Amino acid sequence: MRLSTSLSALGLVACALAHPDVTTTDANGIRSIPLRTHSLSAPYLDSDMQSRWFDFGGNTIVRADQYIRLTSDRPSQEGWLFSRVPLTATNWEIEVEFKIHGLGNLHGDGFAIWLTKQRATPGPVFGSTDRFEGLGIFFDTYKNNRPGTVFPYVMAMVGDGSKSYDKSNDGKENEFMGCSARGIRGASVPTKAKLTYFQDKSLRLELQYKSEDSWELCFETSEPPTIPSVAYLGFSAETGELSDNHDIISVSTKNLYDTKGRDSTMNKPGNKGASKGSERYSKKKEGGSWSWFFFKMLMFFMVMGGAYVGFTAWRAQKGRSHRF
Numbered sequence: 252m253r254l255s256t257s258l259s260a261l262g263l264v265a266c267a268l269a270h271p272d273v274t275t276t277d278a279n280g281i282r283s284i285p286l287r288t289h290s291l292s293a294p295y296l297d298s299d300m301q302s303r304w305f306d307f308g309g310n311t312i313v314r315a316d317q318y319i320r321l322t323s324d325r326p327s328q329e330g331w332l333f334s335r336v337p338l339t340a341t342n343w344e345i346e347v348e349f350k351i352h353g354l355g356n357l358h359g360d361g362f363a364i365w366l367t368k369q370r371a372t373p374g375p376v377f378g379s380t381d382r383f384e385g386l387g388i389f390f391d392t393y394k395n396n397r398p399g400t401v402f403p404y405v406m407a408m409v410g411d412g413s414k415s416y417d418k419s420n421d422g423k424e425n426e427f428m429g430c431s432a433r434g435i436r437g438a439s440v441p442t443k444a445k446l447t448y449f450q451d452k453s454l455r456l457e458l459q460y461k462s463e464d465s466w467e468l469c470f471e472t473s474e475p476p477t478i479p480s481v482a483y484l485g486f487s488a489e490t491g492e493l494s495d496n497h498d499i500i501s502v503s504t505k506n507l508y509d510t511k512g513r514d515s516t517m518n519k520p521g522n523k524g525a526s527k528g529s530e531r532y533s534k535k536k537e538g539g540s541w542s543w544f545f546f547k548m549l550m551f552f553m554v555m556g557g558a559y560v561g562f563t564a565w566r567a568q569k570g571r572s573h574r575f
């Protein structure tokens with residue numbers, strides 16, 4: 252009797268602790284920790300009609316049960332959405348669900364995902380500032396002039412604060428990497444982008460638009476750009492004569508940590524910055540998991556104690572009723 256009480260109490264504790272928002276480790280030993288500061292999902296706003304971690308402006312509208320609409324399907328719109336705090340993780344993954352759709356046969360111009368020193372600064376590059384510093388990923392739905400390229404075209408540009416986006420040639424001049432994604436606009440499945448970055452090791456962009464739960468590799472490089480140490484996560488979009496709805500449905504950002512330590516940069520001379528960063532990061536996480544362990548133990552003993560007291564009281568009660 253006591254054993255089964257203990258087991259069910261243990262089960263209760265296990266259920267209570269199996270919260271989806273906690274650290275997970277995948278088969279490759281990559282541990283991911285959700286970053287609430289850079290994630291967004293419906294209803295997006297709190298009771299004060301604010302978002303705790305994001306600001307938005309321009310023509311952006313929020314429909315709490317459905318989307319954050321950067322531009323509506325009307326001409327000459329521009330809107331933005333930016334994190335309030337910089338993304339300071341060394342390695343990270345950003346998964347964005349978005350929807351580009353509209354009524355016109357012709358449509359434009361597209362939207363951008365940003366990791367830039369600048370934030371909340373409207374401008375001519377998909378509704379955000381030109382001569383930015385950091386990484387921009389552009390979902391370009393209108394071909395200005397890029398013969399032989401299938402649109403929509405998705406491309407990355409790395410800005411140094413002085414380089415300009417080559418709008419008339421759809422960014423070709425300063426393209427870092429990119430891919431065509433025919434069907435990403437108005438797709439029948441939820442459309443998503445997943446950007447994964449390991450400092451000094453890799454940058455990968457995957458897209459989902461052909462079928463659910465299957466990712467198409469857009470690009471991958473083992474020579475990733477340096478992201479500014481202070482970089483904000485943002486989204487922006489614009490329409491010109493042609494238009495579209497550019498909706499952000501959700502954003503899920505995770506801090507990544509390679510638990511197997513296959514960090515080749517660790518052993519390279521002259522790359523101490525990276526290894527130091529990983530060390531510091533690992534210690535911090537260890538601290539976190541220890542306090543989590545003690546919390547679990549405390550919860551366990553509390554439930555066990557309660558179960559034991561309950562069991563003793565029940566036995567005493569039962570004993571009395573037998574006697575009478």
Ligand SMILES: [Ca+2]
Nearest residue numbers: 391393395421
């Ligand atoms: Ca274009």
